[in-house]
Amino acid sequence: MEKTLLCENAFTPEAVEFALDQQLSLVTASALESWIDGRRSQAPRRVAVLNAGNIPFVGLNDMLATILTGNEYVGVLSSRSPHLLPAFLRTADLGDIGSFADLEEALHSSEAVIATGSDETMALVSEQAARNGIEASKTLLRGSGFGAAILTGSESRDELLDLAEDCLLHEGRGCRNVAVVWAPERMAPDLFFDSAATFRGVFPAHERTPAALRMPKAMLEALEVPCAYAEDLSFLVSRAGPEAREPCHVRWVTYTKVEEAIGWCRGIATSLRFVATNSSTHRDALAPFLSTGNLGTAQRPELGWYSGDFDPVDFLSSPT
Numbered sequence: 001m002e003k004t005l006l007c008e009n010a011f012t013p014e015a016v017e018f019a020l021d022q023q024l025s026l027v028t029a030s031a032l033e034s035w036i037d038g039r040r041s042q043a044p045r046r047v048a049v050l051n052a053g054n055i056p057f058v059g060l061n062d063m064l065a066t067i068l069t070g071n072e073y074v075g076v077l078s079s080r081s082p083h084l085l086p087a088f089l090r091t092a093d094l095g096d097i098g099s100f101a102d103l104e105e106a107l108h109s110s111e112a113v114i115a116t117g118s119d120e121t122m123a124l125v126s127e128q129a130a131r132n133g134i135e136a137s138k139t140l141l142r143g144s145g146f147g148a149a150i151l152t153g154s155e156s157r158d159e160l161l162d163l164a165e166d167c168l169l170h171e172g173r174g175c176r177n178v179a180v181v182w183a184p185e186r187m188a189p190d191l192f193f194d195s196a197a198t199f200r201g202v203f204p205a206h207e208r209t210p211a212a213l214r215m216p217k218a219m220l221e222a223l224e225v226p227c228a229y230a231e232d233l234s235f236l237v238s239r240a241g242p243e244a245r246e247p248c249h250v251r252w253v254t255y256t257k258v259e260e261a262i263g264w265c266r267g268i269a270t271s272l273r274f275v276a277t278n279s280s281t282h283r284d285a286l287a288p289f290l291s292t293g294n295l296g297t298a299q300r301p302e303l304g305w306y307s308g309d310f311d312p313v314d315f316l317s318s319p320t
Contacts, residue, residue: 001084004056009080010171010206010247011056018169018203018299019056020084026303027064035304036068039317045138046072047316048106050115050125051085053078055170059085061304062114062312063098069316073098074106103128112138114312116175119143140315142308145175145273146245147298150261150282153184155295159278160192162296164199166276168235169299171206172247175307176274176298179245182261185254189237192252193228196235205234209248216246258282265290273307274298 001016047066051059059075063085066073075085077100089098107113107128115125122141129139149163166178181192210233220227220238227238236249242264245251255261262285265275275292277283283292291305306312 003083004081007080007082009053010173010208011081012171012204012206014203015170016056016084022300023057023060027060031303032064032068036065036313039069039313041070041317042319044070044072045111046074046109047112047114048074048076048101048103048110050076050103050106050113050117051078051081052116053080053082055174056081057084057088058174059116060088061301061306062116063089065304065312065316066114067094067097069313071112071316074110075100076103076106107132107134110134112140112316114140114315116142116307117144140310140312142175145271145307146180147176147178147274147276148180148182148242148265148272149178149295149298150258150265150275150277150279151181151183151187152258152277152279152282153187155191155278157191157195159295160195161198162294163192163276164196165203165296166298167250168196168199168205168248169203171209172249174299176301177247178274178276178298179249180242180251180253182242182253182255182258182264184258185256187254189228189252192250193237196237196250197230200230200234205232205248209234212246213248216249262286 004016005011005013049062049066063073063075077085086100113129113134115122122143126139126141149166213233213236217229217236220240225238225240227236229236237252239252242251242253262282265272265286266289269289272290275286275290276295276298278295286292
């Protein structure tokens, strides 16, 4: 943890502790057995796994999936978080079936690739994998994405505090982070703003966050777009629409009928990784298309949750 906090990232001590506690609490023998469900690679491979490093401890699921399906794990670490996964590998005494290498070495020596990162990075990885003789069918590449929330207007203060966690934990980074909040037009964002301020009292912003928000704040004010922000600029809430996204800039979008929000979510399903809502009706309407959960679960992924359409355990246990 101490080494990680010295790296060039936007992690805070509180966020790193949260991520470690949340993820490690899920790693039990029974949970791992249930998740893998007997799936094993018929022809074990050396798998290069590129880790994003945008939030603490990201990549643990890919590491466990690779090892528990009987494959050899070769991790490529982000310079933003190069210490936590190796520490887990040492602590779990998994050294014989897991190691780390730089990107070029990992791709040169591997037979399959799993990678997560920006769309531009994934395009580059795809090209490099092909140059190293790794077929497209043996690559699982996951580009950028984000999360959204749909409110009913009857949320309590505690539920809005859960939403603040969804939006602001890990400084608004990660593919499940809620960047767009849909709310009924009668609902003002004031209570959410208060909850966001309360959340920041427990999880203070990283020192880089206010600097990153100065430009979007200035642009919104110049364009006379309604917005509100914390005194220390640790978060920003605007009515600028659901298109653009910056970390810790929450877009508050209103609907007349909830079908507008549901239709928007369905329409961008390839980019939307998670939708938080406490309405079971809303979740049922989205479930065939998107991963959903209650408010307060966006930054608490279950063991085995995966981004995109392809389960990495299925990918790793596939005979081809």
